[in-house]
Amino acid sequence: MTQTTPVIALTLGDPGGIGPELVAKLLAEGEATQDCHTVLIGDRWLWQEGQRVAGVSLELPEVTSFREARDHAGPVFLEMDTVSRDQTAYAEANAAGGASVLAVLERCIEANKAGEVDGICFAPLNKYAMKLGGLGHEDELHWFVEKFGVTTFFSEFNTLGTLWTSRISSHIPLKEAHTYVTEDRIISAATLIYDTLKKAGFDAPRVGVAGFNPHGGEGGTCGREEVDIIAPAVEKCVAQGYPIVGPYPADTIFLKARDGDLDAVVTMFHDQGQIAIKMLGFDRGVTILGGLPVPVGSPAHGTAFDIAGQGKANLTPTRNASNLVKAMCQH
Template sequence: MTQKTPLIALTLGDPGGIGPELVAKLLAEGEATQGCHTVLIGDRWLWQEGQRVAGVNLELPEVESFKEARDHSGPVFLEMDTVSPEQTAYAEANAAGGASVLAVLSRCIEAHKAGEVDGICFAPLNKYAMKLGGLGHEDELHWFVEKLGVTTFFSEFNTLGTLWTSRISSHVPLKDAHTYITEERIVAAATLIHDTLKKAGFDAPRVAVAGFNPHAGEGGTCGREEIDIIAPAVEACVAKGYPIVGPFPADTVFLKARDGELDAVVTMYHDQGQIAIKMLGFDRGVTILGGLPVPVGSPAHGTAFDIAGQGKANLTPTRNAFNLVKAMCLN
């Protein structure tokens, strides 16, 4: 049976950030979009501004719908009118820019629901702008979950390609992180990232679970979460047929990951994994929204307001994000 060539929706991100420039660089490079159909969707003026900043000039065929993109071998442009140049500015998070992002992503989600889009890659967003523009969730992942009707466990994954991280809690105050540590959530997080790694092309994913307390509780002298919750969760994963290991102290487990002994680490809260993975490779990191029925990815960095509009943005994370979404579609 011949596999269908995937169609990936690509967005320009927040108008005040580096997203339009990155998308222009990606499409000008051309290599990433080979082997798939690519639909760039957004405002015409913003796409033109991104090209100006990137120093490129691309003539993309224009389409009226996602369906039409399958008639083209290369990238195409689908116009939306969501924000005017007068409503936004570089290095500025505002309601108009946030509403624009939400409108474009909503169109991509509806296209996926209609069976027209196989994957979504979005340029950097600004959560504050999105909340000003109408986002009522803690982050874009929870917004996607509601829009797509997801009822099972979900998690944001961060990856450097050969190393992935998941977490039990995400964008919540640190004082509340311990309330999310349950056996059910740990089992769900560990098995989800294992299964997602398989979809991303890992034959036999090696997944470890980090502890919560200093030294993984040090036998209960620094806390009992490891004894009472985390270790039983790891045992439950093994009983389900998943080769999950841990818990390991969070300050040493990433040494194993760095040295190639692990493919993924499940962490207990946001910064426990984020600090480590960004130290290991901030200039190539990718964020994957795990647990959704469609591959969704983005560069792991933000809108970089300090360099927006200057043509300095590093393409590598965006290229990696697009390639990973494409690989997940193909798998």
């Protein structure tokens, strides 16, 4: 769906975390709602509580459907009744809060399928609470994939704006990581993040692939994945017209990325990239759910139960997430 001015669905996240506060700060600031139609969707009491914690007061026009958003220049509020105040509490992961998150996100998905929403930005959620509330998947990405009927490769991306990471596997035990190191998964991960970077506004993305073994396998003497699987996968990417490079040892590839030689790194397992990117910029990171038919993003941090309700939450990652989802919709 191509729209001159995209409609972005914005959610409040887990009721027990910092999401409502962040959303209130975001909308009060105003930057994220420029050049788009923002629809805040969620429980009224939770939106009011977010404003209280953030120390702001906003009067948003109320709508009864996403379709009405285009009739308003600024953000609007779409009420959903998903959880009561006495069913949840700050710093608490429970079934009611998790079910609330799932209900709101499902409404956003339905709106996208109906052509009413171009992108989704959700405030921090809690996977444990969502599983208590009915999530039967390992994480929200796999849930989104099922809801959208995606049958091609998908991956969670983490980005600091100028640096992105992808991975060929996600939330799995480390002892299983080697079973995911296949040519098909590496090719799919590398080409997907390349194509996504193009959609995010990069003219000529520079994507590098990390090795799997210590020191990149040391020429096959410390593991042969680099020689037998990863390097051939990179060569096949190049043959398909994708200027992918690597493999580079995992303990040095992020030095290249930090110094500006790469725009994205494809890693071989979850923490290989997560540790690096969170060290480089945890206070500004964004998560993008790659491979979906619609831009979906969120701040890369979690619900921060330790500071929930205290007005201390850092807005930067949420602002960055909102702006990136908007940019991807515009491209």
